[in-house]
Amino acid sequence: MSFTPVQKVNAYEIIVGQIEQAISDGTYGAGDRLPSERALMTDFGVSRATVREAMRVLQATGVIESRPGDPRGPVITAFSPRVLEKSMAKLAQLDSVSRVELLQFRLLLEGHASLLAATERTDEELAEIARRGEDIADLADQPDVRFGERVNRFHQAIRRASHNQMLEICGNVVGGVMAEMIDRRLTSETDRSSRVRTSARDARALVAAIRDGRAQEAAAISTGNIYRYYADDLSSEETRRLATMMQSYGAQM
Amino acid sequence: MSFTPVQKVNAYEIIVGQIEQAISDGTYGAGDRLPSERALMTDFGVSRATVREAMRVLQATGVIESRPGDPRGPVITAFSPRVLEKSMAKLAQLDSVSRVELLQFRLLLEGHASLLAATERTDEELAEIARRGEDIADLADQPDVRFGERVNRFHQAIRRASHNQMLEICGNVVGGVMAEMIDRRLTSETDRSSRVRTSARDARALVAAIRDGRAQEAAAISTGNIYRYYADDLSSEETRRLATMMQSYGAQM
DNA sequence: CCGGGGTTACTGGTCAGGCCAGTAACCGAC
DNA sequence: GTCGGTTACTGGCCTGACCAGTAACCCCGG
Numbered sequence: 001m002s003f004t005p006v007q008k009v010n011a012y013e014i015i016v017g018q019i020e021q022a023i024s025d026g027t028y029g030a031g032d033r034l035p036s037e038r039a040l041m042t043d044f045g046v047s048r049a050t051v052r053e054a055m056r057v058l059q060a061t062g063v064i065e066s067r068p069g070d071p072r073g074p075v076i077t078a079f080s081p082r083v084l085e086k087s088m089a090k091l092a093q094l095d096s097v098s099r100v101e102l103l104q105f106r107l108l109l110e111g112h113a114s115l116l117a118a119t120e121r122t123d124e125e126l127a128e129i130a131r132r133g134e135d136i137a138d139l140a141d142q143p144d145v146r147f148g149e150r151v152n153r154f155h156q157a158i159r160r161a162s163h164n165q166m167l168e169i170c171g172n173v174v175g176g177v178m179a180e181m182i183d184r185r186l187t188s189e190t191d192r193s194s195r196v197r198t199s200a201r202d203a204r205a206l207v208a209a210i211r212d213g214r215a216q217e218a219a220a221i222s223t224g225n226i227y228r229y230y231a232d233d234l235s236s237e238e239t240r241r242l243a244t245m246m247q248s249y250g251a252q253m
Numbered sequence: 254m255s256f257t258p259v260q261k262v263n264a265y266e267i268i269v270g271q272i273e274q275a276i277s278d279g280t281y282g283a284g285d286r287l288p289s290e291r292a293l294m295t296d297f298g299v300s301r302a303t304v305r306e307a308m309r310v311l312q313a314t315g316v317i318e319s320r321p322g323d324p325r326g327p328v329i330t331a332f333s334p335r336v337l338e339k340s341m342a343k344l345a346q347l348d349s350v351s352r353v354e355l356l357q358f359r360l361l362l363e364g365h366a367s368l369l370a371a372t373e374r375t376d377e378e379l380a381e382i383a384r385r386g387e388d389i390a391d392l393a394d395q396p397d398v399r400f401g402e403r404v405n406r407f408h409q410a411i412r413r414a415s416h417n418q419m420l421e422i423c424g425n426v427v428g429g430v431m432a433e434m435i436d437r438r439l440t441s442e443t444d445r446s447s448r449v450r451t452s453a454r455d456a457r458a459l460v461a462a463i464r465d466g467r468a469q470e471a472a473a474i475s476t477g478n479i480y481r482y483y484a485d486d487l488s489s490e491e492t493r494r495l496a497t498m499m500q501s502y503g504a505q506m
Numbered sequence: 507c508c509g510g511g512g513t514t515a516c517t518g519g520t521c522a523g524g525c526c527a528g529t530a531a532c533c534g535a536c
Numbered sequence: 537g538t539c540g541g542t543t544a545c546t547g548g549c550c551t552g553a554c555c556a557g558t559a560a561c562c563c564c565g566g
Contacts (some may be wrong), residue, residue, distance in 0.1 A: 012309070012520070021522045036546060049302055050548085053309045056265070060310040062340070067548035069529030079347050085339040087315070097418050105419040108365050110371050112498065116357070119497050163494075165350050166358040171422065215497045226495050241416075244468045245365065248502075263548070269553030300550045305518085321518035461521060 011046050015054035018044075020063065030078035031093040034064060039063075039073075051142060080167045088173040100238045103230060104245060106185035107223045110155055113162040114222035116205065118215035122127060126211055129157045133205050133207045137200035140193060147192060148182030151199055158210070199225070216250060224251035264299050266319065267498070268307035270299075271475055276329060284333035288315060292326075334422045340371065342428040353491045356483060359431060360476045362424040363408055366503050367475035369415035371468035378414035379464055385410045386460045390453035393446060401435030401447060404452055411475075452478070469503060477504035 009017075022028050035043065040051045057075065058064045062083040066074035092102060121129070132154040137164070139150055152175045159171040202225040209218035227246060231253070234242070246253050262270075275281050288296065293304045308327065311317045315336040316358035326408060345355055373429035374382070385407040392403055405428045413423040455478040484506070487495070492506070500506050 011521090038524095038546085048306075049554090050520065052302070053306060053519095056306045057313040066547065067529085069528075069545085070547080071530060071545050079343060079349075081340075081344065083268045084337070084344055086339040087340060090332060090400050091334065091337060091419065091422065094418075099552080101419055104365075104369070104417050108361065108420070112357075112361050112501075114496075115501055117496055158499045164354045166344065166354055166427070167361070169344065172418070190472065213413045216501060219501065241369075241373065244368060248365075248368055248469060248472065264549090291517085302551095303549065310516090320558085321519065322516085323518080324516050324559060326517080376549095485562075 011044075011050050012053040012057065015044055015046070015051065016057050017180040018056060019054070028076050028084060030076055031072040032076050034076065036073045037072075056144035068078070069242065081172075084169060085173045085176075088170065089177055092174060092177045099230075100234075100241050102174065102178065103226075104242065106171075106174050107226055107242070107245055107249070109167060110158075110226060111219040111251075113155070113164075113167055113171055114210065114218040115215045116162035116164060116167070117158045118210045118213050118218040120163045121210060125157070126159035126207075129154070129161060129210060132157045132205050133200075133203035136196065136203050139196045139200075143192075146183045147195065149197075151182075151203075152176060152179035152202055158206075158229040161210075173206075195229075199229075219249050220251040223249045224253075227253060229250065262398065264297075264303050264347050265306040266295070266308065268297055268299070268304065268494045272307070272311060276316065282330050283329055285329050286326040288328065289324075289326045321417055322383075326372060334425075337422065338429070341423070342430050342442075345430045352483075353487075353494050355427065356479075357430065357495065359424075359427050360479055360495070360498055360502070362427060363411075363479060364472040364476040366408070366412040366415040366417075366420055366424055368468045369417060369420070371463045371466050371471040372409045372416035373416045374463060378410070379460075382407070382410045382414060382463060383460050386453075386456035389449065389456050390451045392453075396445075399432075399436045400448065400452075401432035404435075404456075405432035406444040406458060408475075411459075414463075442488060452482075472502045473504040476502045477506075480504065480506060 019028075019034070028034070028160065034040070036050045037048055037055065041048045053226050055064065055066060058074075059066065060083075064074045065077050091097065117125070117129070136150055136154060139145055139147060155175055156172060159168045159175075162168060199234060202221065206218060206221045206225065207223055224245060227242065231239075244252065272281075272287070283288070287293070288306065290301055290304045293307075294301045296306065308317065308319060311327075312319065313336075315330060315333055317327045317356060318330050344350060370378070372381070389403055389407060392398055392400060408428055409425060412421045412428075457476065459471060459474045459478070462474055476499060480495065484492075496506065
């Protein structure tokens with residue numbers, strides 16, 4: 001006979017649990033309204049402070065949204081990736097996660113996003129990708145627009161065309177974090193204009209590969225582009241850790 | 254001149270923001286103690302209820318932990334993937350995320366985990382991988398041990414050997430979700446024993462490839478195994494959506 | 507000198523009751 | 537009918553209080 005460690009559960013946790021349960025078993029669905037705080041406190045037999053703490057947790061977890069004054073009560077929200085993005089961004093910014101790891105992960109995501117986009121994209125999505133690709137070239141005349149963000153928007157369109165939400169969301173997070181890193185570092189003006197030129201050219205090649213359904217090539221171009229962007233800053237050990245991955249995509253280092 | 258929409262910020266949100274800021278700029282580090290709720294309420298000039306709501310949010314986000322009676326106050330926790338796992342699991346269980354998407358994402362993660370493990374693993378990690386691979390074969394004599402979980406542990410060891418934390422954590426989440434799906438569905442006893450046999454054999458092949466540093470092969474074996482496990486249940490459309498990916502790993506469908 | 511048990515000053519968890527600003531439905535006047 | 541105000545709610549926040557825990561402290565017996 002084994003004992004299980006005692007773990008007392010706070011009152012508000014029970015409320016959170018019950019409401020999450022009610023949502024997961026279909027009692028409540030997205031768009032439905034929860035009773036008001038005052039109603040919940042009689043339902044659960046607790047004080048309003050306790051109900052409110054439960055509401056805060058549900059709100060922070062992205063389960064509900066509430067607005068003062070609305071007589072209809074808090075609304076159950078469809079899942080929003082906001083929470084996921086935040087906690088993933090926290091992971092990415094963790095000191096223990098090295099540059100190489102982040103870059104590896106990014107190559108992996110962008111590579112497969114391009115791969116899938118080449119076969120799954122609709123015509124509208126292709127047009128959107130092409131448009132954002134051309135937006136990169138326009139950066140030459142817009143010195144105040146952030147470079148990393150603009151390029152990330154291009155990749156974002158590709159990720160969306162992959163028709164894989166997990167890939168899309170994770171890619172958005174990692175891409176966002178790294179775009180910010182770029183914009184923080186990119187100060188030199190001449191450096192910028194040269195990067196704009198090569199990025200615009202690379203983007204066109206990638207768009208063409210996706211347009212023609214050349215999936216493997218798209219992945220190779222995509223990962224190759226990203227790799228070359230960071231190549232100068234990498235140590236030989238870091239380069240080694242990327243070699244196998246790049247090879248698997250058939251990309252040039 | 255453009256107007257920005259008014260968005261009032263709740264008092265507790267300001268507290269959350271300030272504390273998160275203090276952590277991200279190094280004022281507080283993991284293991285440090287926050288002042289007590291009563292101290293914070295004078296610091297921020299709000300009531301305890303408001304402080305407590307802020308604490309609840311920070312706790313739900315995995316930033317702090319607190320327990321009653323401890324005179325040292327709430328402790329700032331080192332990052333734990335718990336929150337990430339929960340929100341990712343919620344995403345994975347979402348109806349809008351299809352089986353194919355989940356499977357695509359899993360193939361992507363496990364494929365590259367195997368790829369990297371083949372070149373990056375230490376001898377200890379290889380031993381651990383091999384051990385857990387053999388554990389799968391032992392399942393034949395242990396009808397009450399959950400199959401999906403055991404196999405997932407094997408993959409978990411591989412993910413760890415990839416030396417990429419992002420890959421490891423995301424893989425753990427997706428792997429965990431899918432292992433649970435397997436264990437819920439796997440009821441037939443004869444089905445189980447045949448699956449145990451093939452999985453054990455597949456695992457040995459994968460271990461050998463990782464041992465010998467045959468990275469591409471390891472990725473192909475790994476993704477091939479996973480694919481074949483689900484192949485019977487897939488529609489032709491789902492199969493098509495996986496084809497490009499499988500091809501990119503050089504895996505057999 | 508040292509160890510152990512009780513005291514004490516805190517901690518977080520919860521409750522009750524109250525005020526305020528805001529929302530949206532309702533309803534009557536035009 | 538439409539438009540304006542009224543009204544009955546909502547959530548946000550506050551005050552003040554009690555309880556069960558925790559851990560440091562201190563004192564007493566060895």
